Amino acid sequence: MRKVIGIGETILDIIFKDEQPTAAVPGGSVFNGIISLGRLGCDVTMITETGNDRVGQTIKQFMSDNGVNTRHICMYEDGRTAISLAFLNARNDAEYTFYKDYPKARLDVEWPEINKDDIVMMGSYFVLNPALRPKVKEFLDYARRQQAFIYYDINFRSSHLDEAAELYSTIIENFGYADIVRGSTEDFQYMFGINDPLEAYNREVAPHCPYMLCTDADGDIRLFTPQGNKEYKVQKIQTVSTIGAGDNFNAGIVFGLLQCGIRRDDLPSMLNNQWSTVIGHGIALASEVCQSIHNSISKDFAKQYIQKLKNN
Numbered sequence: 001m002r003k004v005i006g007i008g009e010t011i012l013d014i015i016f017k018d019e020q021p022t023a024a025v026p027g028g029s030v031f032n033g034i035i036s037l038g039r040l041g042c043d044v045t046m047i048t049e050t051g052n053d054r055v056g057q058t059i060k061q062f063m064s065d066n067g068v069n070t071r072h073i074c075m076y077e078d079g080r081t082a083i084s085l086a087f088l089n090a091r092n093d094a095e096y097t098f099y100k101d102y103p104k105a106r107l108d109v110e111w112p113e114i115n116k117d118d119i120v121m122m123g124s125y126f127v128l129n130p131a132l133r134p135k136v137k138e139f140l141d142y143a144r145r146q147q148a149f150i151y152y153d154i155n156f157r158s159s160h161l162d163e164a165a166e167l168y169s170t171i172i173e174n175f176g177y178a179d180i181v182r183g184s185t186e187d188f189q190y191m192f193g194i195n196d197p198l199e200a201y202n203r204e205v206a207p208h209c210p211y212m213l214c215t216d217a218d219g220d221i222r223l224f225t226p227q228g229n230k231e232y233k234v235q236k237i238q239t240v241s242t243i244g245a246g247d248n249f250n251a252g253i254v255f256g257l258l259q260c261g262i263r264r265d266d267l268p269s270m271l272n273n274q275w276s277t278v279i280g281h282g283i284a285l286a287s288e289v290c291q292s293i294h295n296s297i298s299k300d301f302a303k304q305y306i307q308k309l310k311n312n
Helices: 029-039 054-065 133-145 158-177 185-192 197-205 245-259 264-269 272-289 299-311
Strands: 003-007 011-017 020-027 043-051 073-076 080-088 094-101 119-123 149-153 180-184 212-215 221-225 228-232
Touching (some): 011 054, 020 029, 020 054, 029 043, 029 054, 029 119, 029 245, 029 272, 029 299, 043 054, 054 080, 119 133, 133 149, 133 158, 149 158, 158 197, 180 185, 180 197, 180 245, 185 197, 212 245, 221 272, 228 272, 245 272
Parallel strands (some): 003 119, 011 080, 043 073, 119 149, 180 212
Antiparallel strands (some): 011 020, 043 080, 080 094, 221 228
């Protein structure tokens, strides 16, 4: 069974609606997708860090309860688990305030075993952070040597806009590691100052990674490949929270790759109907998570989703 290994931050999201706290849920960009994949029965591991405090222990237990291998978590003593305040606006999009107290020594973990075509999920500022980059690069070099399938979600927030020029070379380096890059229209605007996804693909992504997915909030999905480009319609839904939308789109894509048996060497020969199936899983998971206050799909939805696939 192919494994999925996520590398990214772990955080406690305290979610506010109308200036009142409504939920406190474990989160993190890659983390949210890994939890959903664990609930779908995938073999999942998370490489991350938390404080060895009450919040950190709660998050670790939450991961275990959802089928996530927790043997590769750095639980530090000198610092506290990160917390974010997520304020939902009228469209249920979040504006964040972060509280972080990290130690000097970061990500002191042993890497998990990786086999050919295991899928590595990475993204967000975690894999760009200069304090973590040497360790992240060490892991990515190892994953590439083992011929892992690497999925990279840019997820570049406006809060790091002043670092865009400084981080540019690191993002390009990540493109070089990746087999599929996923970015939003906002990512390309913040990072490259480009409003047209096709221009972003041709100018910035394709020279390093030939496969790119572009999402646009509640807009349609665009796929860019050397074999051609395609657009996939997204049905409009009533949202409760969009916090985990992109993260669960990523989870759905990874789940679809596993379900369809797509490996790294299969990408150049993927058919349109295979891409449609894979992207359909991404849309389904993202749509579901937007209809709840939680950052990942529910266990009930996961069970029903698996049963539906078996019946078909």
